[in-house]
Amino acid sequence: MSSLSQLPLPAELIHEVIRHLHDSSDCPTCLQTDLSAICSSSSILSAIATPYLYANPVLVSSHDDDSEESSSSYERRLFALQQTVSKTSALGALVQHLQFSHEQPTTATLWKDVVSATPHLRTLSGVETFFPDADEEEFDSDAASSSFAALSGLTRLQTAVVHDETLTDLSLASLFASWPSLETLALGSVIADDSRYSDLATLSRTKLKHLYFTDFDLDYTRPSERDDALAALPPLKTLSIDYTFGFTLLSVSRFLSQSPLHAARLRNLEFRRQMRKDNTLSDLSATLAAAPNLQSLDVALSVYSKDESATHYYSLDDLPLLQSTSLRALSYSTIYATPDLAIADSGDDFERLLIASLPALPKLEKLCVGTVVKTREDALGVNMWTALRDEVERVGSVLTTDPEALGKGGKRVLLVVEDEVKMEMAAERMSELKRGLGRGGVVCAVSGPEEECVDEEGLEGEKECAGEEV
Known part of the structure; x- marks a missing residue:
C-alpha cells in the first residue's frame, strides 16, 4: 500500500481504533507490543500508529520475571530510546510521558540525554534525584547546571515534584518560569540558597491547579513573607499544607480572599x-x-x-x-x-x-x-x-x-x-507523590523502599482519613 486511499478503512476510523486501543489498555507493555506490530505491518499504518507508540515509551516492563532479567531489559530499552530520540528529533518530539526506573544505575547516566531530546514531555518519573548533593566532596556544578537546563527545557510540563533537592546557585523562580503549563506541583525539603518564599509568586504565571507543600521551608527575612507568598498564588483546586510550619488557617483565608475566583x-x-x-x-x-x-x-x-x-x-x-x-x-x-x-x-x-x-x-x-x-x-x-x-x-x-x-x-x-x-512521615508521603506511573506520572525523584522510622517528633506511618480525590 502506498497511499491512504488504498487503506481498507477510512484513515479517521483507523485513528479511532488505535486511539481506543491506546486508551483502553491496562498493560503498557502489551500496548507497546501491539502498537509496534501495527507500525511494522505497513508504512501507512506506521505513520498513523507511531505517535501513539512514542507518546508513552515503556522502559519498565511488567513481564520481566526476575531482577536480573528486568535490569537487562530496562537497560536495552533505555539505550535504544536514548539513541532513537537523540538521532531523530521528530520522534523525540512525540514523547509525552516517561517513567524511568529509580532502581537502575543507568537512569542516572542517561536521564538528562533522554529528557533533553524529548522537549514535549508532560510527565516524567523515576529519576532518583535531579541535582547533585552540594554537600558531596566532589560536587559537580556543571552537572547541576545541565540538570537545570534539561528540566527548564520542558516547557509543556504539567506535573512536577521537587523534593529532597539541592539547588546551588539555581533558583526555584527560574525553574517555575520555564514551566508555564504546570498544573500540579509538590514541594518539599528543598535547599535553595538563591530562593525565597517570594519566588512562589512566579507560579501565578502558570496554569497551576493543585499545590502540595510537604516539609517545605525556604529562607525569609520576616515571617509574614510566608503568608504573602501564599496570598500571591493563583486560584487553586487543591491546596495541601502538610508539616510545613509558618502557614496558618488565617493565611489560607487570606489566600481565598484574593478574588472571587x-x-x-x-x-x-x-x-x-x-x-x-x-x-x-x-x-x-x-x-x-x-x-x-x-x-x-x-x-x-x-x-x-x-x-x-x-x-x-x-x-x-x-x-x-x-x-x-x-x-x-x-x-x-x-x-x-x-x-x-x-x-x-x-x-x-x-x-x-x-x-x-x-x-x-x-x-x-x-x-x-x-x-x-x-x-x-x-x-x-x-x-x-x-x-x-x-x-x-x-x-x-x-x-x-x-x-x-x-x-x-x-x-x-x-x-x-x-x-x-497513623500519620505518615513527610518523606513517605512525598515519595508516594513521586511514584507517578506512565501517563499518570509526575516529575520526580523516586527513592528506594524506606525503612520504618520515626522523625525527631516521633511521627510514624500513616492511615489517610478523608480518602477523597484530589
Missing part, C-alpha cells in the same frame, strides 16, 4: 500536622466560610504542651458554626506529643461545635475524626470523641457508624472514629 475554585484543602495553638476553631470556621465550593477538608492539628490544651476550650456561643453547602468529606485529627496530653484534653470543644453545625453541612457524607499519639508509649486510657459516639445513638441524629444504615431513618453522614490514626 480564588474562593470559588478551591475544592480540596489539606491542613495537616500544623500547630493547634496557631489555628483556632474560629479560624477553621472562617476558612470554611471563605471556600463556598469546598468538597473535602482534612485538618490535623498538633498539641505539644498542657498550656496549649488548656487554652483551647471555647464557649459554643462564641464560635461561628461550621457552614458549607458543598462540603462532602471532613476529616479532623488531633496530634498529641504524649499520651498524658491526650488524656487531659477531651477535645469536646470541636465535638460540640461540629454537632451543632451538622444542620449547616447539608452535603456532608463522611466525617472522620482521629487521635494521634506520637510516641511509642502505652496510650491506654485515651478515649476520645465520646460526644460524637453518643450523638450516633441519639434519636434523630444524622450520624451513623454503619455504612448500611446510610439513607435510612435520616442517617446521612458516615462517622469514622480512629482512636490511633
